[in-house]
Amino acid sequence: MSTVEETSTAGTKAEEDVGDEGYVDMTFTKELRKATKDVHNLTDVLVNAKFAFALSDDEVWYDGLLAFYEIYKFFETRLPERLLPKELHRAEAFERDFAYFYGPNWKDTYEPRPVVKKYLAHLEKVSAQNELLLFAFAYQMYMALMSGGQMLQKKRMIARKLWIFPKGGEEEQQKQAEADAEVATANAASVGLDKEDLEARPMPAQVTICPPGCEATYFPVKINVLKAKLRRVFNSQYGAFDDELRAEFIEESRNVFRLNLEVIRTVKGENRANLKKLVIAAVLISSIYLAIKFATK
Numbered sequence: 001m002s003t004v005e006e007t008s009t010a011g012t013k014a015e016e017d018v019g020d021e022g023y024v025d026m027t028f029t030k031e032l033r034k035a036t037k038d039v040h041n042l043t044d045v046l047v048n049a050k051f052a053f054a055l056s057d058d059e060v061w062y063d064g065l066l067a068f069y070e071i072y073k074f075f076e077t078r079l080p081e082r083l084l085p086k087e088l089h090r091a092e093a094f095e096r097d098f099a100y101f102y103g104p105n106w107k108d109t110y111e112p113r114p115v116v117k118k119y120l121a122h123l124e125k126v127s128a129q130n131e132l133l134l135f136a137f138a139y140q141m142y143m144a145l146m147s148g149g150q151m152l153q154k155k156r157m158i159a160r161k162l163w164i165f166p167k168g169g170e171e172e173q174q175k176q177a178e179a180d181a182e183v184a185t186a187n188a189a190s191v192g193l194d195k196e197d198l199e200a201r202p203m204p205a206q207v208t209i210c211p212p213g214c215e216a217t218y219f220p221v222k223i224n225v226l227k228a229k230l231r232r233v234f235n236s237q238y239g240a241f242d243d244e245l246r247a248e249f250i251e252e253s254r255n256v257f258r259l260n261l262e263v264i265r266t267v268k269g270e271n272r273a274n275l276k277k278l279v280i281a282a283v284l285i286s287s288i289y290l291a292i293k294f295a296t297k
Contacts, residue, residue, distance in 0.1 A: 039257035093215035100213040
């Protein structure tokens, strides 16, 4: 069997294992999103501000992954499979990406940054209290990787010319799909969420290729299948909570975004990347100005 056939077979088998995406009740998702909307929006603003001009800069990308690596590894070593399906595990993929960019001995000089140690200390406390509250973090983090993470990686691949569009106008279709997704997300944030909004919202196209160094956001199984499975886990747990545990779960879900904001602020390289973009833009504007000036003489 060829490598391509093996990969295809493995992906099909994995999809069979997680089940058909089907319909998933969004009532609890709606409740949680409304409860976290304000802090979620703040995170989105910071991510966009930090990375909008830096997606083509590898230093920013990999430092961003490195900043959250320990967080994902914590979930995968502490949560049982009934709460975090193995199909979602990312730590080993992160490590392969780091070996690609930093070299095979990257762990020799690696040290989690102070803000990550603070984050991990909070996760330790939460985990000791109730593993279901740790799941509140994992649920948000893996959903983020399968949503915004897909869009960021796709844009990065396009900027790095790693994404080759097929012929037949599909490039324009993809651009339109991404534009629709951004508009839908903005509308949801500004006018509030309802059940239909959540079910119909366009999602960024899944990253379906895996060049070297791009494994962290690559899932061989369809994203909608994985998200449906994780939502079912969430529904089965959250629906059984009493009022006190539900309130604690929501509070920890808000803490996800608060702690993520602190981590995002430590990502290196974005200022250098943005400065480079601004310099290029300044040179381009100056060139246009000079061309117009000489043309009118």
